[in-house]
Amino acid sequence: MRSVNQTFNYSRAVEFDNPAGPSTVVVVGSGDDSGYAVLVDSLRLQRCSVVCYDNCSQIDRGLLTQTSLVFLFVSRLSDNALRLQADLLIGQVPHVSVIPIVEYAEQGRAAALLESGCVDYLLAPFSATQITDLLKRQEASVAAQESFVSCSQAGRRLLAMAQRVAVTRAPILITGETGTGKEMMARYIHQFATGGNAPFVAVNCAAIPEQMLESLLFGHERGAFTGAVSAQPGKFEIANGGTLLLDEIGELPLGLQAKLLRVLQEQCVERLGGHKQIKLDVRVIAATNRDLAVEVAEGRFRADLMFRLDVLPLHITPLRDRLDDILPLSQRFIARYAPHEQADGLLTEAASRALLLHDWPGNVRELENTLQRALVLRKGLFIQPQDLGLAAGEVAVSSEPAAPCAGKAALRASGKWAEYQHVLDTIRKFGGHKSKAAQSLGMTPRALRYRLSAMREQGVQLPAL
Structure with a gap:
């Protein structure tokens, strides 16, 4: 059998046929690139169908819709050409994960590509084991995106960061406006890290009375208080080996903040009315729509607890700043609430434009409610702008030009x-x-x-x- 370099023809795409392969992977580069043969051979050993191109402009768009992973060798590209190629891929099919392959001396270029929306990168020379590990991360990411959908550059950068923090047990703090999907992001991290084979427990700190919250979080022994007729484990114990989400952490009463801080520091919990220390192995994720620094300054939140929680911060930008996520999210909600219909054909072009023009003060939650209502109240087969119930945008009468600003x-x-x-x-x-x-x-x-x-x-x- 001929080598990969001999098989490759620069004038056309060559598919290394693997009918049994479960997935298709695109490689953009040439046989002269460092690690090219190792990459293609490793992908084939992982039962992937590999399609190779000399540059991004040759890639068949239909093929991109069937794959979720593109490897891009960057050593022969100028910074401008590299940026254009990455933008071309991400702009055409936002769900595709672009993995740039760079030399050790070019790590700065990889960092710039991560800012553009690439989710990971490889440093050449690399081993077949590194390829296997990357494919496992990609598979976990695809499965986890059932929980958090994002095609925008900001969203892709957030997912890339979430993948990095998911490999550690250090506390994670997710911030963002109400309705941006903070719990969905927590589930994404949990799914990516565990594959869903561990418990995920969510507690809304704002929805539970203070006198009940301590027992709920830390558990209690029989007779610890009036009505405690039997011992009960707390949420920390129930989440052992998995993830505990403390939603609306900014609402946690001051009296419980000190005890939570101790649990996070000692990694063990003691039930109310008990004396036994229960060892914990829990990933703690806190979420809030408040600015904890302001809460600390105004005396409503402990500074030491904030610093303990804010080890790995993640901020979810509002939906109005993630325009590219609106239509993919809409398709997801339509598929969820109308599973027997063709989700990608129900929204008319006019309805899509109406969705993109709306400000979405309620963020993803408002979008979901809007699509659910439209599916019920629509007057025909398709969803029209009037079915959405959104306020029609009007052009303000003004002759003053906008002040120059960016973004x-x-x-x-x-x-x-x-x-x-x-x-x-x-x-x-x-x-x-x-x-x-x-x-x-x-x-x-x-x-x-x-x-x-x-x-x-x-x-x-x-x-x-």
């Missing part, structure tokens, strides 16, 4: 007119180059096209760009 935070700063004007000014700034303008605005070219189409429907005159 998507400026888009909604001064009403719809300022938003539209900012989009147009950004496109003009880049000489009509919509891909560069979209990157500056913090959105994909596809989302920008939706925005321009919605602007036309609102009566905005678009000049020749």
Whole structure:
């Protein structure tokens, strides 16, 4: 049998046939790249069907929809070409995980790619064992994304960080507005770390009376208080070997914060009315929509507990700043609440634009409720804008141009007119180059096209760009 280098033809894609392979993996590079042969051979040994291309522009889009993993050799690419290739892949099919392969001397380039939305990277030279470990992480990530869906760059960076913190037992603090999916992120971390084969226990610290919360968390022995007719384990014990989510940790009473701090430090718990120390092996994840630093400054939260919880912080950005997540999340909710229908065909183009234009103050929870209501109240086979029940956006009458500022935070700063004007000014700034303008605005070219189409429907005159 000929070697991989001899088999590869630069003028076309070559598939290393493996009919029994459970997955398809794309490799972008050449036989001259360091580690190329090791990579392809290792993937084949893992029963993957491997398809190779010389550059990203040759990749068949239909093939990308069938794979979730692309390896990208970067040694022959300039920084600009590398960024364009990664953006091309992530922009075309956001669910694809792009794994850049860099030399040890080029680790800075890998860090930049992680900022662009790549979820992992390999340092060459690498071993077959490293490839196997990476494939296992990728498989765990795909399974875990049943809990947390994200296709935006911000969301992908968050998932990449979540994968890194999931391998440790150190406390994790998840922050974000109400409804952004903090519990879903906690479940993602748990699923990625354990494969779902360990207990996941969630406690809402704001929903339980203080006098009951201590017993619920730490357990009690028989006779510890009036009504304690039998011994009961606490949530820490129940979650042993798995994950305990302390949701709304900012609402935890001060009296219990000291005891929680001790449990986290000692990694053991003592039931109410008992004297036995119970050893713990629990991953503790805390979540809050409050700024704990402010809570500490105002005397409502212990500083030492905040520092103990804030070892590995994760912040979930609001949905209005993750435009690329809106439609994938919508499809997920439609598939959940209308399992017998074709989920990807129920939303009309106009309804999709309406979803993208809405501010979503309630974040993912509001989006889920909106789609569930639309499925029940729709007047036809498809979901139309009027079925969503969202307030129609109006263009504010103003002749004042928007103040120059960067990023998507400026888009909604001064009403719809300022938003539209900012989009147009950004496109003009880049000489009509919509891909560069979209990157500056913090959105994909596809989302920008939706925005321009919605602007036309609102009566905005678009000049020749």
